[in-house]
Amino acid sequence: MDGLERKFHRPEAGLVVDGARIEGYASVFGLRDQGGDVVLPGAYGGSLARIAREGRRVRMLWQHDPAQPIGIWDEVAEDAVGLLVKGRILTELAQGREAAALLAAGAIDGLSIGYRTLRAERDGKGRRLLAELDLWEVSLVTFPMLPEARVSAKANEAMSEMAAAFRRAQAVLAAR
Numbered sequence: 001m002d003g004l005e006r007k008f009h010r011p012e013a014g015l016v017v018d019g020a021r022i023e024g025y026a027s028v029f030g031l032r033d034q035g036g037d038v039v040l041p042g043a044y045g046g047s048l049a050r051i052a053r054e055g056r057r058v059r060m061l062w063q064h065d066p067a068q069p070i071g072i073w074d075e076v077a078e079d080a081v082g083l084l085v086k087g088r089i090l091t092e093l094a095q096g097r098e099a100a101a102l103l104a105a106g107a108i109d110g111l112s113i114g115y116r117t118l119r120a121e122r123d124g125k126g127r128r129l130l131a132e133l134d135l136w137e138v139s140l141v142t143f144p145m146l147p148e149a150r151v152s153a154k155a156n157e158a159m160s161e162m163a164a165a166f167r168r169a170q171a172v173l174a175a176r
Contacts (some may be wrong), residue, residue: 020071020089020100026111026138027083037120037128044078046118047135051076059137060087062095064114066137070096073138083113085138099140112141 029041051058060071073087089103090096102108119132 020091020096021087022071022089022103022140023075023084023086024111025082026076026085026113029080029082032127035128036126037130039082039130039133041080042078043130043133044083044135046132047115048076048078051135058085058135060089061114061137061139062099063141064112064137064139068095070099070140076135076138083135083138085111089140103140108140108142110141110143112139113137114139 027039027044029039029043032038058073058076059066059069060073062068062070070093071087071089073085075084075086077084089100091100099108113133113135114137116134116136117130117132118134120128120130123129
């Protein structure tokens with residue numbers, strides 16, 4: 001992974017955590033990060049097509065450590081906002097259990113991409129406009145590059161409703 005760049009990002013639209021399932025934006029188009037880079041729409045298209053054609057996956061790592069894969073990205077796609085990722089943390093792994101607990105508690109709230117720049121240019125404002133990237137991995141991280149973006153953790157509504165129903169049933173049984 002020599003020469004790999006990393007872009008930390010706290011997903012603007014929120015990182016949804018439902019047990020071991022997570023989803024969020026690993027990258028948002030058009031926002032300048034602390035390094036002065038702006039990812040342009042379409043920057044991931046070629047890389048995602050190549051990954052699919054070759055039957056590979058974008059890796060889910062813990063803090064960009066290639067020795068610590070902690071899950072599987074089931075979906076990685078560009079949309080109008082940015083790079084949307086959906087996946088599962090493998091709680092069978094000790095690090096996966098820790099990551100899931102940290103995410104659920106809100107102690108970790110960032111995503112970060114590991115990539116190589118294939119095509120970029122500087123604009124008149126000194127920003128590097130990233131037009132084409134070779135995406136390697138998306139990591140769960142402590143410190144994202146875009147501090148103004150926010151992450152929220154929320155439980156699955158169906159699970160919350162089921163838990164409430166169990167509590168009501170338990171109260172009815174206890175009253176008998």
